[in-house]
Amino acid sequence: MQYPDSSDAAPLGTTPAEDCLxxxxxxxxxxxxxxxxxxxxxxxxxxxxxxxxxxxxxxGSRLCPARGLS
Structure with a gap:
């Protein structure tokens, strides 16, 4: 299991999990x-x-209008 490093500048605030893909x-x-x-x-x-x-x-929803995806 991948736990965030305490020195990480941008912790995700989520529970670690093995869902890697x-x-x-x-x-x-x-x-x-x-x-x-x-x-x-x-x-x-x-x-x-x-x-x-x-x-x-x-x-990625912010990229949609800029790239003609919406």
Whole structure:
């Protein structure tokens, strides 16, 4: 189990867990069936110490309007 380091500048404030693989997907609410959409892939790291997608800085919904995804 991966516990946050006490010297970590940005603790997640979440319970440590073994759920290591997470994928977040944002898409427009109304799309035509079969419509091809752009895809943005970003792999973030935590130096095998800390990391997670629950912090607000990793909220991909802000990228949607800027990239024509909404």
């Amino acid at each position: 997470v994928m977040n997907v944002w898409r427009p609410i109304q799309i035509e069936p079969g419509k091809k959409l752009p895809v943005i892939v970003w792999i973030y790291g935590g130096a095998y110490i800390n990391g997670g997608s629950s912090t607000p800085i990793y909220d």
